[in-house]
Amino acid sequence: MDHYIGTMTDPDRARRLILEHGWNSTAYQILNPGIEHWFHPSLPAVIGMVRERHRWIAGGAPVCSLADLPSVAADFEKAAERDGCKVCYVCAAQRLRDLYARSNSHSLITIGAQPVWNPNNWEGIARKFASVRTQLNRAKNKRVEIIECAAELASPGADLRACLADWLSHRHFPPLRFMTEPDTLDGVLADRLLWVAVRENRVIGYLLASPAPQRNGYLLEQIVRTYDAPNGTAELLIDAAMRSLTVRNCEYATLGLVALAQHAGDDLAVNPFWLRALLGWARAHGSRFYNFRGLEAFRLKLHPEKWEPIYAISNEARFSVYTLHAIAAAFCTGSPVVALGKALVMAVGQEVKWMREKVF
Numbered sequence: 001m002d003h004y005i006g007t008m009t010d011p012d013r014a015r016r017l018i019l020e021h022g023w024n025s026t027a028y029q030i031l032n033p034g035i036e037h038w039f040h041p042s043l044p045a046v047i048g049m050v051r052e053r054h055r056w057i058a059g060g061a062p063v064c065s066l067a068d069l070p071s072v073a074a075d076f077e078k079a080a081e082r083d084g085c086k087v088c089y090v091c092a093a094q095r096l097r098d099l100y101a102r103s104n105s106h107s108l109i110t111i112g113a114q115p116v117w118n119p120n121n122w123e124g125i126a127r128k129f130a131s132v133r134t135q136l137n138r139a140k141n142k143r144v145e146i147i148e149c150a151a152e153l154a155s156p157g158a159d160l161r162a163c164l165a166d167w168l169s170h171r172h173f174p175p176l177r178f179m180t181e182p183d184t185l186d187g188v189l190a191d192r193l194l195w196v197a198v199r200e201n202r203v204i205g206y207l208l209a210s211p212a213p214q215r216n217g218y219l220l221e222q223i224v225r226t227y228d229a230p231n232g233t234a235e236l237l238i239d240a241a242m243r244s245l246t247v248r249n250c251e252y253a254t255l256g257l258v259a260l261a262q263h264a265g266d267d268l269a270v271n272p273f274w275l276r277a278l279l280g281w282a283r284a285h286g287s288r289f290y291n292f293r294g295l296e297a298f299r300l301k302l303h304p305e306k307w308e309p310i311y312a313i314s315n316e317a318r319f320s321v322y323t324l325h326a327i328a329a330a331f332c333t334g335s336p337v338v339a340l341g342k343a344l345v346m347a348v349g350q351e352v353k354w355m356r357e358k359v360f
Contacts, residue, residue: 055323
């Protein structure tokens, strides 16, 4: 056997490779539930993936040294080809883009961008900008306290799970999977960091961060808050995380991908015309399912120091609608069409509820 795939059969091995070679901000996310692992037969490398529509959908880039990246990616694609499949790397960053920028057998699209900070500069940002100070003070004035906890002890926590359930119940779209898996508390927690927001002895939110070891930093992967949490709770969680990362001498922090973020800049403009039209429509009219503008605006209020474009890279000469459909299927539970239908029903139901509250 020249390659190995197993569904979470060896998370310890995958974790060791991530801690040694993880550069992508998404590297640790491949330990989340439901993601399979491909281990290179001779090089220290792992790739997290799911299989959809004759595609191997990889989470981010191969986790390996930069020197081994070309060989690992090539062998991964050969393994997929023997399985009758194409490959698409979703949430890939600059390293993989540079590798395939001149490839005639690969195509890439820009799917958004992620905001980046150096935690050591955060105190100056919080002090300088009123938009940050105001939100922090709102939560503090409502007696919200932030407690840093050992993430490994959080998995069985009923309070955290109740908080997550409340958060999910107020979202317009059914829970997404793969790189946006909400059940991160059921994943590997050994190296993650956790901050919990508490008000009047009740958990009202939490922030879970995952390491990006080769960037000397963390992805602030999941920010959850109850529907009745005071304004500023999310910002107070981020503030606590940034200050803690400063103490740890970290140099990198990101809140992760904002799909279709305008701060992807010129990279969005080179997407295929059909995709620009489709994504432009989604940004303009899809706010009832995914608040593209709102998520970007929230991050802008926190004054990122830069934005990093994020890509999907496929081993086909032209990025196809079939690959886009496979990506959508990887993030949905079941058919993307069915998921969209459920989202419509949920959105209409929520709007009816809001109308009733206004009337009565």
